[in-house]
Amino acid sequence: xxxxxxxxxxxxxxxxxxxxxxxxxxxxxxxxxxxxxxxxxxxxxxxxxxxxxxxxxxxxxxxxxxxxxxxxxxxxxxxxxxxxxxxxxxxxxxxxxxxxxxxxxxxxxxxxxxxxxxxxxxxxxxxxxxxxxxxxxxxxxxxxxxxxxxxxxxxxxxxxxxxxxxxxxxxxxxxxxxxxxxxxxxxxxxxxxxxxxxxxxxxxxxxxxxxxxxxxxxxxxxxxxxxxxxxxxxxxxxxxxxxxxxxxxxxxxxxxxxxxxxxxxxxxxxxxxxxxxxxxxxxxxxxxxxxxxxxxxxxxxxxxxxxxxxxxxxxxxxxxxxxxxxxxxxxxxxxxxxxxxxxxxxxxxxxxxxxxxxxxxxxxxxxxxxxxxxxxxxxxxxxxxxxxxxxxxxxxxxxxxxxxxxxxxxxxxxxxxxxxxxxxxxxxxxxxxxxxxxxxxxxxxxxxxxxxxxxxxxxxxxxxxxxxxxxxxxxxxxxxxxxxxxxxxxxxxxxxxxxxxxxxxxxxxxxxxxxxxxxxxxxxxxxxxxxxxxxxxxxxxxxxxxxxxxxxxxxxxxxxxxxxxxxxxxxxxxxxxxxxxxxxxxxxxxxxxxxxxxxxxxxxxxxxxxxxxxxxxxxxxxxxxxxxxxxxxxxxxxxxxxxxxxxxxxxxxxxxxxxxxx
Numbered sequence: 001x002x003x004x005x006x007x008x009x010x011x012x013x014x015x016x017x018x019x020x021x022x023x024x025x026x027x028x029x030x031x032x033x034x035x036x037x038x039x040x041x042x043x044x045x046x047x048x049x050x051x052x053x054x055x056x057x058x059x060x061x062x063x064x065x066x067x068x069x070x071x072x073x074x075x076x077x078x079x080x081x082x083x084x085x086x087x088x089x090x091x092x093x094x095x096x097x098x099x100x101x102x103x104x105x106x107x108x109x110x111x112x113x114x115x116x117x118x119x120x121x122x123x124x125x126x127x128x129x130x131x132x133x134x135x136x137x138x139x140x141x142x143x144x145x146x147x148x149x150x151x152x153x154x155x156x157x158x159x160x161x162x163x164x165x166x167x168x169x170x171x172x173x174x175x176x177x178x179x180x181x182x183x184x185x186x187x188x189x190x191x192x193x194x195x196x197x198x199x200x201x202x203x204x205x206x207x208x209x210x211x212x213x214x215x216x217x218x219x220x221x222x223x224x225x226x227x228x229x230x231x232x233x234x235x236x237x238x239x240x241x242x243x244x245x246x247x248x249x250x251x252x253x254x255x256x257x258x259x260x261x262x263x264x265x266x267x268x269x270x271x272x273x274x275x276x277x278x279x280x281x282x283x284x285x286x287x288x289x290x291x292x293x294x295x296x297x298x299x300x301x302x303x304x305x306x307x308x309x310x311x312x313x314x315x316x317x318x319x320x321x322x323x324x325x326x327x328x329x330x331x332x333x334x335x336x337x338x339x340x341x342x343x344x345x346x347x348x349x350x351x352x353x354x355x356x357x358x359x360x361x362x363x364x365x366x367x368x369x370x371x372x373x374x375x376x377x378x379x380x381x382x383x384x385x386x387x388x389x390x391x392x393x394x395x396x397x398x399x400x401x402x403x404x405x406x407x408x409x410x411x412x413x414x415x416x417x418x419x420x421x422x423x424x425x426x427x428x429x430x431x432x433x434x435x436x437x438x439x440x441x442x443x444x445x446x447x448x449x450x451x452x453x454x455x456x457x458x459x460x461x462x463x464x465x466x467x468x469x470x471x472x473x474x475x476x477x478x479x480x481x482x483x484x485x486x487x488x489x490x491x492x493x494x495x496x497x498x499x500x501x502x503x504x505x506x507x508x509x510x511x512x513x514x515x516x517x518x519x520x521x522x523x524x525x526x527x528x529x530x531x532x533x534x535x536x537x538x539x540x541x542x543x544x545x546x547x548x549x550x551x552x553x554x555x556x557x558x559x560x561x562x563x564x565x566x567x568x569x570x571x572x573x574x575x576x577x578x579x580x581x582x583x584x585x586x587x588x589x590x591x592x593x594x595x596x597x598x599x600x601x602x603x604x605x606x607x608x609x610x611x612x613x614x615x616x617x618x619x620x621x622x623x624x625x626x627x628x629x630x631x632x633x634x635x636x637x638x639x640x641x642x643x644x645x646x647x648x649x650x651x652x653x654x655x656x657x658x659x660x661x662x
Contacts, residue, residue, distance in 0.1 A: 003076040009085045011170065027174035027228035030181075031112075033064055040187075045147070054206045116176075117160065121152035128152070134252045178232040181221045182240065188217040190261060197264035279378035287657045289523065290316035292356075292374050292381035294367060298345055298414050301387065302397040302405035304469040307616070307647070308385060309351035310527040311520060317353040318374045318381055319346070322366030325359050335359050341413040348407050364448050368455050382655070384456045388467035389449045390639055395470065450624050450631035457623065457654060462516060465621060465638070465650040472616070472647045491615035491646070494533050496521045496566070499540040499573065501603050501641060502595055502622040507539050507551075507573075509558055516653030517618045522564050524616070533615060535566040540573030548572075562658060569610070574602045592625065592633050600640035607645060614646045621650035 011020045036057055043049040075084070083090050089105075092098045125144070128137035143151025166172050192214035194202040225233040293308050295301050298321075309317060321342065323334055335357035342355040356374045360366035367384075374381050397405040398414075456463045473491075498514030499507045508514060518537060525535045537559065541551045552570040559566055611617060619642065624634050642648050 002081060003079070003084075007081060023224075023227045024170065024174070026224070027177045028170050030177040030228075031173040033061075036061065036184075050205045117153065117156055121149050121156040124156060125149035125152040132247055132251050174229045175232050178225050178229055178236055181225045181228075182233075182236050185218055185221040185225070188214045188221065192218060193261045193265055197261065197268045199261075199264050274377045274379065277378040279380075282378065284656050284659055288313050288315040289520065290375065290380065290382045291385055292318045292320050292370060292383070293353075293385040294320045294322070294370070294387070296321070296387065298342070299396045299398050300394040300470060302349060302403075303472045303647075304387070304466055305349055305351060305353075306405075307469060307472060307524075309349075309353065310530060311524050312352075313523045313526070316375055316379045316381060317351070318356050318370075319353050320356045320358075320367070320370040320374060322363050322370070323357065323359045324361065324363070324366075326361060327359055330359075333359070341410070344410060344413065348410060349405065362448070363444050364451050364455065367452050368459075371456060371459055371461060381461065383462040383464060385464045385466060386449075386452065388465050388638075388642070388650075389443065389446070389635060390467065392468075397470070446632040446635050447628045450634060451628075453624050454626065457652070460654055462651070462653045462655070463621065464520075464652075467642050467648045467650070468645060469647045491613055492533050493611070493614045494521050494525055494530065494535050495611055495614045495617045496535070496537045497540075497607065497617065497619045499538065500620045500622050501574075501600075502592065502637065506541060509537075509539060509555055512656060513620055513651065513653040516657050517620060517651050518562070518564065518566075519657045520649070520651060521618045522566075525565075530615075535564070536569055537564075537566045538610065539568070539570045541570060542573065542575075571606075571610075574599065574606055592630060592637055595637055597640065600637060604641060604643055604645070611646055617646055617648045619648055619650050621652040623652060 006022065008020050008022065008025070011024075040053060043053060046052045075090075078094070079090060083093070087093070089101065091101050095101050124137070125140055127133070128140035131138075140149065140151045140155060143149070143154075163172060163175065166175065191204075191209070192211055195209075195211040195214065225236075289312055291308055291312050293305065295305065298305070305319065319342065321338075323338070325334060327333065339355065339357060342357065346353050346355060354374075356370055358366045358369050360369065371381065371384055395403070397403045398407050398410050400406060453463055453465075496517050498509050498511070498517050500513075509518075521535055521537075524530050525533065537555065539551055539555050541548060548570050552568055555568045555570065559568065607617070607619075621638075624631065638650065642650065
């Protein structure tokens with residue numbers, strides 16, 4: 001009865017009289033049952049590890065537990081407290097042969113040490129084979145005789161000898177217990193994550209496995225670590241995290257696909273929340289741009305890809321590309337071969353975007369496919385962005401050393417700028433090379449290009465046409481004085497022109513397209529690297545109506561209501577010739593034949609006078625005519641309107657993006 005309850009005194013090996021505790025005793029005893037991982041460490045040597053490890057582990061745990069319980073019970077029934085307090089080898093006093101206990105202790109110590117030494121060396125050998133630490137462990141892979149890692153065993157032995165410098169055997173035992181508990185916690189965490197992620201290939205053969213047992217094991221081992229030794233536990237966790245950080249940032253194989261469990265967990269959570277994101281519950285108050293940027297030649301479109309990344313405001317950003325061809329005539333999917341190159345481009349440009357590729361026999365059909373199927377659930381593009389169809393020649397952003405996007409890692413990854421023979425797919429026509437008359441113009445036709453715009457509007461998507469974005473020079477638009485401070489450079493304005501220059505009507509700043517223009521510019525202005533620029537909104541009215549001040553007051557009231565910090569500029573707009581309104585215009589929004597070349601030149605000069613210090617302009621895009629016969633004229637008008645302007649976005653909105661009513 002006197003041995004029924006705990007009665008801890010000083011350690012029998014202690015010389016300073018320090019009292020011991022339950023957790024110190026636990027830490028010492030636990031190191032004797034760490035063989036639970038021996039089977040896992042030697043799984044490569046087992047014929048059937050899936051069957052042998054659970055059976056061996058459970059049977060050994062039952063045997064060891066039973067042995068310790070019987071030993072504890074017999075000790076409590078036969079030994080008095082003074083003997084237990086002062087003699088660590090108390091069993092020698094009453095065994096039938098004293099050498100029997102000594103042999104048992106030696107064999108148990110030898111067996112546990114050898115098991116840990118061999119098991120640890122196998123783990124070290126596996127790490128060396130994976131070249132996780134580069135050349136530092138290369139010598140281990142060479143020192144192998146058959147399946148025996150001699151170099152790994154010797155190295156592990158050296159590490160063990162270093163640990164002996166701790167001095168006390170009890171401290172060494174506690175350190176071993178903490179390290180093993182940390183490894184058990186890691187195994188429990190991995191099993192818990194795999195089960196919660198519902199990974200189909202995680203099929204444990206142990207039928208009693210469930211995630212609550214892993215959670216209990218994780219919590220139990222983590223708590224016991226700190227109860228045994230807070231110092232050793234903190235140092236072990238810090239060392240483990242340091243190794244993880246080193247491997248993620250400096251390991252030569254850090255970019256290898258190791259099958260990270262984080263991807264399975266992210267997939268599980270994303271799928272669950274995507275189902276909760278109901279497209280029927282979208283509201284104008286929470287509208288955000290979800291972009292699909294169609295790119296033909298990425299080598300000349302880096303500035304545009306980077307700029308659109310600033311315009312997404314935490315929304316979906318998809319980079320689309322159309323390859324011309326027929327899958328039936330190909331041995332393998334050409335898009336599959338190119339996909340990894342596009343992902344490398346996204347990584348190089350450091351943009352948060354998805355990539356969607358498709359293979360069709362026409363660009364218009366391929367664009368329609370991507371507009372329809374890109375995204376998932378409520379996260380689908382609502383704004384389609386195209387490059388402008390013009391004859392401008394462009395440089396290679398990835399190959400020119402002076403470019404801010406220069407990279408040698410992507411050499412040969414994409415077709416050269418202006419190349420029409422290697423890859424005849426086409427989109428984001430910023431990268432259009434002008435050829436002589438002896439060469440065939442292999443760009444898409446005006447009818448097909450405008451047809452893409454019309455298809456986009458039919459699908460109720462906003463449309464944006466981008467021009468001159470290779471002129472977006474970072475040195476002129478952004479200058480850094482301090483490391484964490486960005487100020488506007490020579491180009492210090494973001495201009496918004498909510499004026500339909502193809503119409504003689506007054507500017508309506510509450511028009512759907514006008515509000516969409518202002519919204520996009522405001523989103524860009526909110527991005528840190530554009531925040532130092534000044535946002536300007538231009539309103540164009542007729543001087544003869546003598547209402548400049550009234551219009552400016554209306555514009556100020558609306559911007560204040562929308563809480564948009566922008567300068568207001570009201571100008572006398574150029575006069576448009578009289579427009580035919582005979583009711584039969586073949587689907588034209590306006591009769592473009594009355595928009596003369598002189599008028600467009602005048603408007604172009606009118607805008608250019610205001611944009612000497614403009615970084616980017618946002619201009620109203622009139623709806624295109626439906627009749628194919630007018631498409632060429634429509635593009636010619638847009639070309640004249642935006643010629644020699646700074647980087648420009650021509651924008652047409654189809655749905656409300658913000659409201660002026662409270």
